Amino acid sequence: MKTHKTxxxxxxxxxxxxxxIVVSTLAEAQFFADGGFDDIIYAVPITAxxxxxxxxxxxxxxxFHITVDHPxxxxxxxxxxxxxxxxxxxxxxxxxxxxxxxxxxxxxxxxLMARRLTEKTGVAAFAxxxxxxxxxxxxxGTEGDIASKVRETASEEAQAAAAFGKRLREEGIDVPxxxxxxxxxxxxxxxxxxxxxxxxxxxxxxxxxxxxxxLGSCTEEDIAVxxxxxxxxxxxxxxxxxxxxxxxxxxxxxxxxxFGRIEGHPELTVAGLKQEAGLLKSTxxxxxxxxxxxxxxxxxxxxxxxxxxxxxxxxxHVLADDQNTVIDTWAICHGW
Amino acid sequence: MKTHKTxxxxxxxxxxxxxxIVVSTLAEAQFFADGGFDDIIYAVPITAxxxxxxxxxxxxxxxFHITVDHPxxxxxxxxxxxxxxxxxxxxxxxxxxxxxxxxxxxxxxxxLMARRLTEKTGVAAFAxxxxxxxxxxxxxGTEGDIASKVRETASEEAQAAAAFGKRLREEGIDVPxxxxxxxxxxxxxxxxxxxxxxxxxxxxxxxxxxxxxxLGSCTEEDIAVxxxxxxxxxxxxxxxxxxxxxxxxxxxxxxxxxFGRIEGHPELTVAGLKQEAGLLKSTxxxxxxxxxxxxxxxxxxxxxxxxxxxxxxxxxHVLADDQNTVIDTWAICHGW
Numbered sequence: 001m002k003t004h005k006t007x008x009x010x011x012x013x014x015x016x017x018x019x020x021i022v023v024s025t026l027a028e029a030q031f032f033a034d035g036g037f038d039d040i041i042y043a044v045p046i047t048a049x050x051x052x053x054x055x056x057x058x059x060x061x062x063x064f065h066i067t068v069d070h071p072x073x074x075x076x077x078x079x080x081x082x083x084x085x086x087x088x089x090x091x092x093x094x095x096x097x098x099x100x101x102x103x104x105x106x107x108x109x110x111x112l113m114a115r116r117l118t119e120k121t122g123v124a125a126f127a128x129x130x131x132x133x134x135x136x137x138x139x140x141g142t143e144g145d146i147a148s149k150v151r152e153t154a155s156e157e158a159q160a161a162a163a164f165g166k167r168l169r170e171e172g173i174d175v176p177x178x179x180x181x182x183x184x185x186x187x188x189x190x191x192x193x194x195x196x197x198x199x200x201x202x203x204x205x206x207x208x209x210x211x212x213x214x215l216g217s218c219t220e221e222d223i224a225v226x227x228x229x230x231x232x233x234x235x236x237x238x239x240x241x242x243x244x245x246x247x248x249x250x251x252x253x254x255x256x257x258x259f260g261r262i263e264g265h266p267e268l269t270v271a272g273l274k275q276e277a278g279l280l281k282s283t284x285x286x287x288x289x290x291x292x293x294x295x296x297x298x299x300x301x302x303x304x305x306x307x308x309x310x311x312x313x314x315x316x317h318v319l320a321d322d323q324n325t326v327i328d329t330w331a332i333c334h335g336w
Numbered sequence: 337m338k339t340h341k342t343x344x345x346x347x348x349x350x351x352x353x354x355x356x357i358v359v360s361t362l363a364e365a366q367f368f369a370d371g372g373f374d375d376i377i378y379a380v381p382i383t384a385x386x387x388x389x390x391x392x393x394x395x396x397x398x399x400f401h402i403t404v405d406h407p408x409x410x411x412x413x414x415x416x417x418x419x420x421x422x423x424x425x426x427x428x429x430x431x432x433x434x435x436x437x438x439x440x441x442x443x444x445x446x447x448l449m450a451r452r453l454t455e456k457t458g459v460a461a462f463a464x465x466x467x468x469x470x471x472x473x474x475x476x477g478t479e480g481d482i483a484s485k486v487r488e489t490a491s492e493e494a495q496a497a498a499a500f501g502k503r504l505r506e507e508g509i510d511v512p513x514x515x516x517x518x519x520x521x522x523x524x525x526x527x528x529x530x531x532x533x534x535x536x537x538x539x540x541x542x543x544x545x546x547x548x549x550x551l552g553s554c555t556e557e558d559i560a561v562x563x564x565x566x567x568x569x570x571x572x573x574x575x576x577x578x579x580x581x582x583x584x585x586x587x588x589x590x591x592x593x594x595f596g597r598i599e600g601h602p603e604l605t606v607a608g609l610k611q612e613a614g615l616l617k618s619t620x621x622x623x624x625x626x627x628x629x630x631x632x633x634x635x636x637x638x639x640x641x642x643x644x645x646x647x648x649x650x651x652x653h654v655l656a657d658d659q660n661t662v663i664d665t666w667a668i669c670h671g672w
């Protein structure tokens with residue numbers, strides 16, 4: 001849910017079930033829980049300071065899952081169950097090569113952590129393995145067939161998670177879930193299939209964006225979100241247009257490739273974004289015909305990174321098929 | 337006001353008068369007007385679509401000023417006064433070398449625009465010249481005495497604005513205000529003084545940040561704002577710490593220099609920020625002593641760009657002199 005952080009988006013993404021979602025902040029977990037969602041994974045390693053809120057969510061929901069990747073956090077979790085005899089549901093976060101968070105699956109201590117989770121059955125239940133193949137993003141901008149390279153990373157991600165699951169089962173540990181996911185690896189999954197994997201949790205796929213297009217995850221038509229702006233200045237001598245879209249509306253992500261693409265205007269590229277205004281330049285250096293963009297002209301940016309661009313806003317307007325009529329407005333969850 | 341966008345910050349910055357402020361969105365203008373502020377400049381070139389809201393603010397406030405830099409916007413403004421016989425108060429935005437927005441002061445058409453504003457006295461009043469020496473930021477990271485280079489830019493900014501004011505006065509045009517400003521040029525103003533200038537409007541100075549420190553605008557002790565985070569993971573083999581601070585908490589600005597500085601921990605540098613988590617590395621490559629940062633340890637980032645880092649939040653907590661007790665919480669204005 002972390003890309004859109006909206007109840008309505010979550011309803012669509014779960015096919016209306018409002019069950020089995022992943023969030024990246026406890027504020028999101030509360031927002032979705034309050035919105036009638038259940039079976040929620042908080043997919044950032046938890047620490048002791050966050051356990052009171054996690055306990056409240058565990059009691060409120062049929063299923064709320066936390067993740068750990070450090071023995072100290074695990075021991076804090078095991079000190080006591082949330083309350084009323086309900087145990088924690090705990091995923092072991094595993095590093096499948098991304099290098100961000102997660103235990104090393106080749107380290108014997110990682111097996112000990114999973115075993116610890118099976119030992120105090122009244123206090124905690126081992127939910128399984130959670131990993132994120134975020135190194136799939138490293139292929140952006142590289143030479144050659146990027147989608148094929150992403151498939152290779154997807155294969156490594158799935159094999160690493162499945163192998164760790166198999167290893168734990170060989171040790172006699174029940175592993176209910178082996179979950180993987182990143183939008184590139186889910187959009188270009190391994191050709192040989194996903195043996196040993198029973199959960200995927202991509203985020204960005206709900207909107208996609210120009211970055212995912214560059215990664216071979218989608219085509220331009222799949223990009224579901226835009227930042228809308230207006231032309232507010234003409235500088236013919238500098239061959240620049242001013243728009244009322246700055247980094248407060250777009251974030252600074254994607255600066256190297258124009259923050260995305262101005263829909264229907266291949267001749268225009270974002271030259272730079274200041275706080276509340278941005279400059280557009282001619283993509284190939286020709287003098288722009290400023291009469292084509294009178295002051296007030298609306299332009300729509302296909303975002304480079306939809307997670308980042310949408311997060312700069314408090315709400316998202318949903319358009320009818322005419323691409324012009326606002327038919328709904330969704331509140332975006334903020335905070336932590 | 338655009339850096340903090342808070343009523344309380346605005347009260348401090350105006351010495352309690354709540355008068356004579358500059359904003360960068362109409363949402364901010366409304367927010368401050370609703371909060372009892374008056375004499376407000378909206379310092380982004382206006383277009384016809386924004387005039388209804390600007391008219392409402394002109395009627396509500398004793399003084400609300402708009403800016404123009406295009407003849408079409410000027411003619412839209414001159415079509416009719418806001419209402420009730422109250423004229424628009426209009427600044428002519430001028431480019432003093434920054435290259436973002438503003439008219440070219442050497443272009444005779446710019447003088448015609450100022451004259452146009454003096455011709456329809458019932459509809460509009462010419463408030464003066466507004467410029468922003470934002471090219472002062474270009475000196476960041478260059479060789480040599482950066483503060484001296486900023487002073488040179490400050491001198492160019494002031495001289496360009498004063499010369500344009502003088503030129504307009506020679507043409508018989510009354511120029512009430514000649515306003516300049518950027519935090520670097522206001523922090524290192526021209527040594528020869530500010531002849532011909534009667535208004536300054538920096539923004540970032542209220543918080544300052546590591547970028548301003550690099551520009552010679554301030555020292556570390558002047559930086560008034562922090563992003564607070566906790567250690568949530570240890571990866572000794574990778575020599576990395578995980579924190580629950582991602583680009584949602586920090587923006588992506590300042591990536592090249594660690595997004596700022598971890599206060600009191602010169603040995604730690606932000607290696608990278610993901611959406612809701614970040615990795616800290618050893619600044620000089622030595623193996624970190626992870627026992628020094630138990631899970632849950634609070635760390636404070638002196639931000640690279642306080643305007644951007646604070647804008648990722650809905651509120652700012654004010655600390656007592658003990659740097660630990662929250663004594664107030666300020667709401668941050670969002671939107672446009």
